[in-house]
Amino acid sequence: MSRQQILSPLPGTFYRRPNPTSEPYVTEGDPVTADQTICLIEIMKQFNEVKAGVNGKLVEFLVANEDAVMAGQPIAIVEIE
Amino acid sequence: MAIKVIKPGLATSIQDRGRWGYYHVGIPPSGAMDQYSFLAANLLVGNDENAAVLECTYLGPELEFQQNAVVAVTGAEMSPRLNGQEMPLWTSFEVRAGDRLSFDFLKRGARTYVAVSGGIDVPIILGSRSLYGLGAFGGFEGRNLQEGDLLPIGANGSAFVERSVPQDLRIAFPELIEIRVMMGLYDYLLTEEGLKNFFETTWTLTPVADRIGFRYKGSELRFIKRKQPFGAGSDPSNIVDAAYPIGSIQVPGGLEPIILHRDAVSGGGYAMIGTVISADMDAVAQTQPNSKTRFIAVDLDQALAARQERNQRIARLREALAA
Structure with a gap:
């Protein structure tokens, strides 16, 4: 087992849910697939989906909902089997 | 090809x-x-x-x-x-x-x-x-x-x-960006405290920053309560429509200042409290969301001197890269 960080490709605002009334994309501890959306980054009035990029289990988010993130900043950890 | x-x-x-x-x-x-x-x-x-x-x-x-x-x-x-x-x-x-x-x-x-x-x-x-x-x-x-x-x-x-x-x-990327502004044409519509807040606040660039405008948060700028003139909107930050210069700063509702950049609309009904000098528009373009900005008031002579300084820097760049 190894752990891999998911990095934000963009600077902006981090969101765990597709909209304020929805459930989060992923809950910590859930399995994820590479093409699965795990969060949104808002920038320039655009909401950009960030994919997990790897198959595994999303162990932990490293930033809180609606926090500011920088490009290249680790936002989550995935455990790869 | x-x-x-x-x-x-x-x-x-x-x-x-x-x-x-x-x-x-x-x-x-x-x-x-x-x-x-x-x-x-x-x-x-x-x-x-x-x-x-x-x-x-x-x-x-x-x-x-x-x-x-x-x-x-x-x-x-x-x-x-x-x-x-x-x-x-x-x-x-x-x-x-x-x-x-x-x-x-x-x-x-x-x-x-x-x-x-x-x-x-x-x-x-x-x-x-x-x-x-x-x-x-x-x-x-x-x-x-x-x-x-x-x-x-x-x-x-x-x-x-x-x-x-x-x-x-090469260009620098300071932690705190200082942007020079010439006040006007509508800064007189701000309260004294509103004007003071504009310069004393360290503003944070929001993610709403694109080729049209850059929106900041950090403080509230109060406008003087007045009987709105005929043709102006009902908010104290509204004016009768006027032309917007590139670099002009409007503060809809007194809440979040917006600097207009090169794809901006050419006019509208928000009071422009000041305009970023031309020499500093490149620096605005290179700011990131969540970065910090302070505004500094300059007069026309200082703005023209800054433009001249920028032109001299461009001349040195041309010289350095001449074939």
């Missing part, structure tokens, strides 16, 4: 010096937001100073060259990679047909410029190749780049000459 867009990036557009002379009829100048870095990119590859380049915002594209060319990358720190190998910023390099150019994550700044020898040869509309996105014209088919686009390259590209911008002529 052309460049193929493998991945477009977030908001990559074709820009040149801009489309001047039509703002009075509602068409903004557009053009590279950071004109200094744009100019440097063209000089590095031996282009005409007004050749069209790629402006890459926050996230770089991935490009496949279908011809040999000379390339230079300037502006925000997003290191280029040629077939995976890191290449220097602010320095010309050669690419061969079949090569792929990609970019690392953005480190500092916001907008990176990619010049290609010969320039990006899209049609000239009203005197410019620049994209005006809201108007859906200029640039490549009136829009940002998309996957699969084939960008035509001008035929008269220069041969490779290795050029590099000296360190002291």
Whole structure:
């Protein structure tokens, strides 16, 4: 087992849910697939989906909902089997 | 022959010096937001100073060259990679047909410029190749780049000459950005405290920052309560419609100041409390969301001196990169 960080490709605002009334994309501890959306980054009035990029289990988010993130900043950890 | 867009990036557009002379009829100048870095990119590859380049915002594209060319990358720190190998910023390099150019994550700044020898040869509309996105014209088919686009390259590209911008002529990315402003025409509509707050607040750039405008948060600026004149909206920050200069600062509802940039609408009904001096518009373009900005008041003489200083810096850049 190894752990891999998911990095934000963009600077902006981090969101765990597709909209304020929805459930989060992923809950910590859930399995994820590479093409699965795990969060949104808002920038320039655009909401950009960030994919997990790897198959595994999303162990932990490293930033809180609606926090500011920088490009290249680790936002989550995935455990790869 | 052309460049193929493998991945477009977030908001990559074709820009040149801009489309001047039509703002009075509602068409903004557009053009590279950071004109200094744009100019440097063209000089590095031996282009005409007004050749069209790629402006890459926050996230770089991935490009496949279908011809040999000379390339230079300037502006925000997003290191280029040629077939995976890191290449220097602010320095010309050669690419061969079949090569792929990609970019690392953005480190500092916001907008990176990619010049290609010969320039990006899209049609000239009203005197410019620049994209005006809201108007859906200029640039490549009136829009940002998309996957699969084939960008035509001008035929008269220069041969490779290795050029590099000296360190002291590259742009800086301070932690706290100081932007100089000339107050007016409507600053008298702010309360005394509102005006004081404008200068004493350290403002944070919100993610709402694009080619049209940059919105900041950090404080509330109160406007004087008055009987709104006929034709003005009901909020104290409203005025009877007036022309908006590029760089003008409006504060809708007194809440979040907005600096208008090169794709801005040309007029409307919000009071402009001041205007960013032309010499500092490039610095505004390179600010990132969540970065900190302070505004400094200057008078006309100081603004003109700053413009002259900028022109001297451009002259030194031209001299340093002359063939």
